[in-house]
Amino acid sequence: MVTRKEVAELARVSEATVSRVFNGVGPMKEETKQRVLEAAKKLNYHPNAIAQSFARRRSGNLGVVLPYVPKVHLFSTYFFAEILSGIGSKVREKGYDLLLMFRSPEDESEYTDIFLSQKVDACIILGAGDTPREREQLKKLEEGGHSFCLVNQHFAGEQFNEVDADHTGGSYRAVQYLLGKGYRRIAFLNGSPEFSSSGDRWHGYKLAMEEAGIDSSEYQRWYYEGNYSRTSGYRAAAQMAGRIGELDAVFSANDRMAIGLMQGLREHGLEAGRDFAVIGCDNSDAARVTDPPLSSVAVPFYEMGSAAAERLLEQLGGAQGGFQLKMDTELVVRQSCSKRQ
Numbered sequence: 001m002v003t004r005k006e007v008a009e010l011a012r013v014s015e016a017t018v019s020r021v022f023n024g025v026g027p028m029k030e031e032t033k034q035r036v037l038e039a040a041k042k043l044n045y046h047p048n049a050i051a052q053s054f055a056r057r058r059s060g061n062l063g064v065v066l067p068y069v070p071k072v073h074l075f076s077t078y079f080f081a082e083i084l085s086g087i088g089s090k091v092r093e094k095g096y097d098l099l100l101m102f103r104s105p106e107d108e109s110e111y112t113d114i115f116l117s118q119k120v121d122a123c124i125i126l127g128a129g130d131t132p133r134e135r136e137q138l139k140k141l142e143e144g145g146h147s148f149c150l151v152n153q154h155f156a157g158e159q160f161n162e163v164d165a166d167h168t169g170g171s172y173r174a175v176q177y178l179l180g181k182g183y184r185r186i187a188f189l190n191g192s193p194e195f196s197s198s199g200d201r202w203h204g205y206k207l208a209m210e211e212a213g214i215d216s217s218e219y220q221r222w223y224y225e226g227n228y229s230r231t232s233g234y235r236a237a238a239q240m241a242g243r244i245g246e247l248d249a250v251f252s253a254n255d256r257m258a259i260g261l262m263q264g265l266r267e268h269g270l271e272a273g274r275d276f277a278v279i280g281c282d283n284s285d286a287a288r289v290t291d292p293p294l295s296s297v298a299v300p301f302y303e304m305g306s307a308a309a310e311r312l313l314e315q316l317g318g319a320q321g322g323f324q325l326k327m328d329t330e331l332v333v334r335q336s337c338s339k340r341q
Contacts, residue, residue, distance in 0.1 A: 002045040011039035022047045061099040062091050062309060063120030065111070067127035068102035078255070078284035079301055080126065083151055086305025087124060094313050111137045115146045122147035122312045124305075129194035130155055147315050149308045152301070154196045154324070161315075163308040163325045167197045167281075170297035170329030171204025174251050174279045177331060179212045181338075183248035183277060187222040189236055189261060191253045195228075201253045201281065222247060226257045233257030237264020244270050249277035249337070255284040255296055262290065262336070277337040283330075292335035300327050 008015045013036060020028060021036040039045075064087060066080065091098045099120055114120055128134055128150055138160060141148050149161040178186050188205045191198045209219045224239060226232030233256065240247070244265065252258035258280030262272045272278045273292040280287060283298035304327055311323050 002043045007039050007045050011035045061097050061120045063099045063123035065101050065103055065125045068104040082301035083305035086302040087309045090306045090309035111141050124149050124308050128153045149312050151308050161322050163304045165299045165327050166329050167200035168204040171201040172208045173331045174297050175205050175208035178249045185248045187247050187250045189224045189252040189257055191228040228254050230256045230260035233260025234264040237261050241268040244276050252280045255280035255282045255287045272336045273338050279337050283332050295334045295337040298330045298332050
């Protein structure tokens, strides 16, 4: 088994210098650091993870808090899968480990318990909703000086670390595109109001409709609400089926609801791209293989996860100040947003 002393001899440095390189402690010349890393690679040296964590006074883990929803296959959801892939890639690149933790809305434990257990050095929170209890828990984290970040969620009036997407702009461009094709009676199928992306997309929809001179008394009649699941889109189809003669198009706040809506309306003899136009959000893999292929607003979930992990780890390394990032979205046009005139 290769020792730290052997690495030090090959790199022509002290054992203490080898320790500082692998524990990220203290200033270090880049030339010295690279000499130590090259020697370690040549000798196939792997530092003891437990000893490292004691030296750093850290666990070496970045935590990700996920919502626990019974009977829901969370990792098959495009949103979670892409964000987790982005986080995992960056964590691996930076030499950290990833610890996944599930938390249900009814869970009595607090976010601060995650840090008190010393299992993680920082955490990324996914699926947080804007509820009084959630705000209270996040404020406690902030006041305790714990490093955390929200992804795809922001809280009005707060300055938490956040990585989000321009959902307002994406929604606006999608509805504007439909209006440009001559559709004016455009329904909006939104997600749960506790998520900030729902409010942002509703805002973008309203901006586009009002710019086109469509009164709020009109477009508010075309508002439907689901919970971001395919099933909720399918249920909305039953409400919407009798109005497709009145409606030209539907903008859906995510692809899963859009796909459920298309499936439900097909059972009523109504086809997307023929009887009505539809655009979703996320640009998931499923959007490419629906019949017809689904137009969608592409959201850079992978990049959002990667950026959240990178910024949090930079904070652990001493970077000062919080961060609020907002990434661009892009409309991807496919056959579903055509409609036979």
